[in-house]
Amino acid sequence: RKEVEQDPGPFNVPEGATVAFNCTYSNSASQSFFWYRQDCRKEPKLLMSVYSSGNEDGRFTAQLNRASQYISLLIRDSKLSDSATYLCVVNTLTGGGNKLTFGTGTQLKVEL
Amino acid sequence: ETGVTQSPTHLIKTRGQQVTLRCSSQSGHNTVSWYQQALGQGPQFIFQYYREEENGRGNFPPRFSGLQFPNYSSELNVNALELDDSALYLCASSLLSSPYARYNEQFFGPGTRLTVL
Numbered sequence: 669r670k671e672v673e674q675d676p677g678p679f680n681v682p683e684g685a686t687v688a689f690n691c692t693y694s695n696s697a698s699q700s701f702f703w704y705r706q707d708c709r710k711e712p713k714l715l716m717s718v719y720s721s722g723n724e725d726g727r728f729t730a731q732l733n734r735a736s737q738y739i740s741l742l743i744r745d746s747k748l749s750d751s752a753t754y755l756c757v758v759n760t761l762t763g764g765g766n767k768l769t770f771g772t773g774t775q776l777k778v779e780l
Numbered sequence: 781e782t783g784v785t786q787s788p789t790h791l792i793k794t795r796g797q798q799v800t801l802r803c804s805s806q807s808g809h810n811t812v813s814w815y816q817q818a819l820g821q822g823p824q825f826i827f828q829y830y831r832e833e834e835n836g837r838g839n840f841p842p843r844f845s846g847l848q849f850p851n852y853s854s855e856l857n858v859n860a861l862e863l864d865d866s867a868l869y870l871c872a873s874s875l876l877s878s879p880y881a882r883y884n885e886q887f888f889g890p891g892t893r894l895t896v897l
Contacts, residue, residue: 761882765835769825
């Protein structure tokens with residue numbers, strides 16, 4: 669089983685739609701969670717950090733369910749500029765230190 | 781912009797050669813992490829340096845090595861290059877309060893695209 673799993677998509681949605689991405693992680697000792705956005709051939713950019721049960725920032729809401737080892741990202745009122753790949757990231761503290769594990773990403777295409 | 785810079789932006793090498801990639805962290809950050817991203821995949825963790833010490837390593841062979849300098853900039857060295865090493869190499873910087881800090885928000889540089897022929 670992969671450490672971090674995401675539906676690769678693509679999700680094709682009309683402008684204004686609400687879209688939700690799901691992510692599961694395998695290591696119950698994981699401490700903190702992030703969503704990054706990556707545009708084509710660019711570096712990942714931090715979108716949201718999730719340290720407790722959830723976080724909201726404008727049109728974006730992230731939720732964490734530690735019991736189910738599940739993280740979600742909800743985007744409301746999608747814009748064309750939201751088109752990108754969304755990466756689910758899990759931070760785990762190991763004996764050797766700190767480690768971020770990325771999912772393979774979910775591709776979103778917002779259309780007119 | 782994150783303030784994290786990487787050089788060079790692109791590089792072409794042949795199999796068996798050695799390469800050094802460089803990263804300057806964001807001002808005030810003390811930790812640098814390196815990732816390899818193949819096409820269509822998420823970034824894969826190579827290793828992390830906290831205050832000049834290795835602070836975690838992913839499943840990469842010893843020919844991947846690194847260094848962090850007193851100014852917290854960093855190098856990634858790859859020896860005996862293989863074709864599969866062709867990828868985007870990303871550096872990310874963060875400010876950790878300790879090697880085991882839970883709050884590990886990382887900010888990425890633009891990456892170095894390495895092609896091995």
